[in-house]
Amino acid sequence: MSLKARIQDDMKSAMKARETERLAAIRLLMAAIKQKEVDERIELDDAAITAVVDKMLKQRRDSISQYEAAQRQDLADKEKAEMAVLMAYLPQQLSEAEIDTMIEGAILSSGAAGMQDMGKVMALLKPHMAGRADMAAVSARIKAKLAG
Template structure:
């Protein structure tokens, strides 16, 4: 079953179960997907939908940090709930050990030895890790490996 169909089915089941918060989050996702389809005049495949979800998750992570800094735990909790709903549509996340292994292999394959060559390593890893790891954490691991 395609991711788009799964999201649509989940929206219907959230409506039937009267889960208003979950329904609102799924509708936000559907709207973001539709917007991307209209903007680019394409039908989104699963990889493109994962990219949309990644963007939404990043926005929510940033919002949670800002709300917590401002002392608005109620809003931070709402954003965290939306993140949990969106994470259900992401591919299986890689473990820290798997990410470290892929980073080490990419550094070796690219021949990178300094921070200036970090782009080469990211270029190799991004297609492999898209949707399966937080790229900010991957970036930090690459920096640590190149610095050490």
Template sequence: MSLKVRISDDMKSAMKAKEAVRLATIRLLMAAIKQKEVDERVELDDAAITAVIDKMIKQRRDSISQFQAAQRQDLADKEQAEVDVLSGYMPQPLSQAEIEALIAQAVADTGAAGMQDMGKVMGALRPQLAGRADMAQVSALIKAKLAA
């Protein structure tokens, strides 16, 4: 079952169960997917939908930190509830050891010798790690590996 169909089915079940927060979040997600499809005039596949979800999660995490800094825990809790719903559609995250193994493999495959080869390593890893790892964390691990 494609991710888009699963999201649509979940929206219907949220309506039936009268889960307001979940329904609102799924509607936001469907709107973001539709907007991307209209903008690019293309039908999104699961990888592209995962990228949309990942972007939405990042936006919400940024909002959470802003709201907490402004002492608005009520709004931070609302954003966290949305993150929880959206996270359910992301692929299973990789463990730290799995990420490090993939980085070591990518460094060996690309023949990276220093920091100037960081782009090659990131390019090789991005398709494998998209939606399954925090790319900022991956970038820091690659820098540490290449600096050593």
């Protein structure tokens, strides 16, 4: 079953179960997928849908930090609930050890010597980690390894 079909099935089951918050989050995801398909005039595959989910999760993280800074915990909780629904559509997340191993391998294979080679390392890692790790955290780890 494709990821898009799974999302549509989950939307139907959320409707039947009258899970309004879950249904709203799934509808937002379906709208984002449909918008991208219409804009680019293509049918999105699982990898492209994962990229859409990843982008939506990043938006939620940004919103949560802003809401918490403004002491609007009610809105931050709503965003966290949407994140929980969206996380179900990402592939299995990488462990900390797996991320470190992949970073070490990318640094060795690219011959990275310092911060100027950060782009090379990220370019090697991004296709393998997209949707499976928080790329901002990965970037911070790479900076720490290249700097020290």
